[in-house]
Amino acid sequence: MLTMGKAITRRRAVAVLTATLLATGLAACGNSDTGDKPADDGKLTLGFSQVGAESGWRTANTNSIKESATAAGIELKFDDAQGKQENQITAIRNYIQQKVDVIAFSPVVESGWDTVLKEAKDAGIPVILTDRSVDSADKSLYKTFIGSDFVKEGKLSGEWLVNETKSATGTVNIVELQGTTGSAPANDRKKGFAEAIAANPNLKVIASQTGDFTRAGGKAVMEQFLKANPKIDVLFAHNDDMGLGALEAITAAGKVPGKDIKIITIDAVKDGMQALADGKFNFIAECSPLLGPQLMDLVKKVSKGETIPQRIETEEGTFTPEQAKAALPTRKY
Known part of the structure; x- marks a missing residue:
């Protein structure tokens, strides 16, 4: 049988232990909610899925996007689909799970995107198509297309x-x-x-x-x-x-x-x-593959809910041999 003094001491010890466990549990719950993701610092996060690295054009396009994201202060999550549509669909779904602010991608092919784009729309994540378009009849599945005609x-x-x-x-x-x-x-x-x-x-x-x-x-x-x-x-x-x-x-x-x-x-x-x-x-x-600066501008606008044109075309020209000679010394890509 416990004496009164010993009972009080034991109750105090249990209370201290319970408080300690509760605090530890709350801290653990907090860590599980965020995973390895740091606290929101207000920085925009863009998830981008690239077709691959099949050409000099594509390499220049990738470099433009990476450099422009850094310059714009946008966190870039980049994925190389290696020319496979299934890889891009997986990347987009990963971006949805990661709750990025905006998703952009250059589609490997035109068809077969409605399901995953609807998933992004339902998650409230705006999508921007770059360089290549999709043939979806539902234009609400993406905010805009930026690229060439x-x-x-x-x-x-x-x-x-x-x-x-x-x-x-x-x-x-x-x-x-x-x-x-x-x-x-x-x-x-x-x-x-x-x-x-x-x-x-x-x-x-x-x-x-x-x-x-x-x-x-x-x-x-x-x-x-x-x-x-x-x-x-x-x-x-x-x-x-x-x-x-x-x-x-x-x-x-x-x-x-x-x-x-x-x-x-x-x-x-x-x-x-x-x-x-x-x-x-x-x-x-x-x-032109240098779509990075325009893309980052669009990322900022769509994240704020601003209205933008559904199609934005880049300005480009043509070259003959003499024009190429004149342009080469200052060519960026």
């Missing part, structure tokens, strides 16, 4: 060819290196080019195949084109990198790029511009 790029390429061959007699045989199958730039550039040359039946696309926007792909497909088609007059490549790969195949086949086979490409990255200045390419329609 791919159809226009294709049209400009075709219009240059129409003008260049207006005095040609006989059929002009064209081969086309398409971008990644199902992607917006591949679909739209093909469409624009076809529309531009449609009124000229002497301009004939005799072969068209994807090179997946890579130099290796461009080289491999051009080798096939050259074996299957003894007379090729023009190559239309959906980006510089495929055109640069095709240069190797054309040279290896004993032909002179830019003369025996005229080459039209899209992007205007440094390597492509150098090939143009050297006379190995004949025409480039520009597609």
Whole structure:
């Protein structure tokens, strides 16, 4: 049997122990709520999923986004999808779980995004499409698209060819290196080019195949084109990198790029511009990868709930060999 003094002492000890355990438990609960995430310091967090690193253009685009996020004071969570849509969907879902402020991504392909974009919308996280669009009928699933007019790029390429061959007699045989199958730039550039040359039946696309926007792909497909088609007059490549790969195949086949086979490409990255200045390419329609500064401005605006245009197009031009020579010394990408 406990004495009165001992009972009081024991009750005090239990009370102290209970208070200690309660405080420890509360601290543990607090840690589990935040995980490793620091307290909110008011800094915006952007989750960005990139297509991959398939070209010089894409590398310049990634660098622009990373550098611009740092300059704007925005925390960037970056993911490389390695050219796979399923990787991008996983990344977007991770960003939703992490409760980032804004999600931006450059879609690998146009279709198949409605489900994950609705998940972001339901979570109250605004989405910005960069460089490539989606074909969703529900425009409320994203706030805006920022990038180029791919159809226009294709049209400009075709219009240059129409003008260049207006005095040609006989059929002009064209081969086309398409971008990644199902992607917006591949679909739209093909469409624009076809529309531009449609009124000229002497301009004939005799072969068209994807090179997946890579130099290796461009080289491999051009080798096939050259074996299957003894007379090729023009190559239309959906980006510089495929055109640069095709240069190797054309040279290896004993032909002179830019003369025996005229080459039209899209992007205007440094390597492509150098090939143009050297006379190995004949025409480039520009597609600027430096979207970072505009993207960070949009991130700030959508996070504040500001109204913005649903489509924002970048201003771009075209280049001939002489124009490329003049532009190269100050080219940023």
